[in-house]
Amino acid sequence: MAEQQIVNGLFLGSIYALFAVGYTLVFGILDILNLAHQAVFMIGAFVALELVLYEHWNIFPALVAAMLAGGALGVLLYYVAFKPLRRRPDTYFSGLISSLAMATIFEAIALRVWGARTSRFPLNTFPDRSYQIGNASVTLLQIVILVVSLLLMLGLQLMVRRSRLGKGMRAVAENERAARILGVDVERVIIVSFLISSALGAAAGVLYGLSFNSVSPDMGRSVELKGLSIIVLGGMGSIPGAVLGGFLLGITEVASVAQLGSSKRDAIAFIVLFVILLIRPRGLLGRATVREV
């Protein structure tokens, strides 16, 4: 029983982590919370669904297409909602409002295009096979979701740590002005960050839609709360923190659903968030920076 819960928690946590990594990437670099991330997550799921359902694509190319669409949305988001505000002294504040406005717009568009009802992937989207590992049973879908999200997060981590672009990202996160003086193309770094962040968010949306087999215009809402709790838990702006936080929340949630019943499920994220804000606001892996100027 416990093994089963850990397996389910790891699998759920990997989706949460993938979603939260996108949040934390943009926050780490721009110090802005992109509240439209959950809308990109939702649209990603719909794009994949549309391709699988009506164009009869295989799920993997559909996932890639959804990520591309998500990335494009991310760049659009930056140009429409964030770039015009960059010169203002209150970027963080107006950025929250403009990204919230974009989330509302995306959701309204999804509502108009796909309707309010819950849509589902066709039954044969994925072979229904399951395996026995010890006392736990795992479906092929769960394994694939876990592997895909781990690969994506690993790729991101390698890019940020090893590549020249990643170095630029870390430099901008550290100090934008200094990075600019040292010749980093700040604009490009920011655009690529939005692109990657939103592509990962869209991928998380597809995987989430697949695993619960439900896609609806408001699916981003509850995940948004979880993503926010995770980045606070892991430390705002920390990618390893978001991954760790994602898995921790996934396992906590599965365990507490088994103990308390599923109606409490979505409250767990809030409780985690509140406790962390109370006892360790900088998060598990966050740095204790005093910025605020």
Next chain:
Amino acid sequence: MCCGFCGRWGAMNWLTEFYNQNSTIINFIGLNAILGLSLYITLSAGLLSLANAGFMGIGAYTGALLTIHQHWPLWGSLLAGGLMAALLALPLGLPVLRLRGVFLAIATIGFGEVVRLFFINWSFAGGALGIVGVPQETRWWHIYLVLLALLFFFWRLRRSRMGYALEAIRQDEPAARTMGINTTFYKVLTFVLGAFIAGVAGVLQAHLRFIVDPGDYGFARAVDILVYAVVGGMNIFIGPLLGAGLITVLPEVLRHMKSWGIQPGPDRQLINGVVLLLVILFLPRGIVSLFDWRPGRRPRWPLFRRAETRASRT
């Protein structure tokens, strides 16, 4: 129905007629203006809270249950609804408001979601169906009396010690703290006051509409409230009034444009989003700034943290 005056004074007659035809919208303009003001006070300390929809729900449930089960008079329910919301705001605000502003946005998004979930699962209060059959006790003058009291409060606030403190916090929090302003105290105070006002608005709304629907206090409502406050202009308390009026009337106007392919229901959200985006991009001080007729004042684009302050000019 009509009083003796109407026959003698045509204007009065016309007013009664006008009210009878537009009572819903008149009531909702007032109600939405109160909601806008409930967020305005938090915004005036430079804080973005998305919990006011949740506080409104708490007020609505508290008021409706007291009226139905304890037969409280409306004013008692109003007070109780506001106090209940304020009481719950305190433990939420205290730990969060010591931290950077972004944590308040995060915590209040979470709080709103949890409040919604709680009401949906609360079988005593009807679960997902909500409470039906709340006595319709709210009259238009209840709403406008509350609104008037709030406007008076905010008018007096501007030149008060607290008003200056909020202005300072909004413009530069570390500097305000250095000057000896207890920033956490004032931030918590504005947050709790905002919750109180939202709670009162919730009670008024519950007693206006017969029903309390848990789906009514979710994310969409939180965005609505933000739109009222931001679109009108968040630097002056007339702003939310103007914003609420405009945004409430807008769907009615659009109803006459159906031939253009606009559906009032699903597109309301879209319009809200677009208006909010346009205002924050191009008119950050809200539509109030269009009416800034005072001589020698050029439009000031950046919202906050200007070197020149009201306080320094006096």
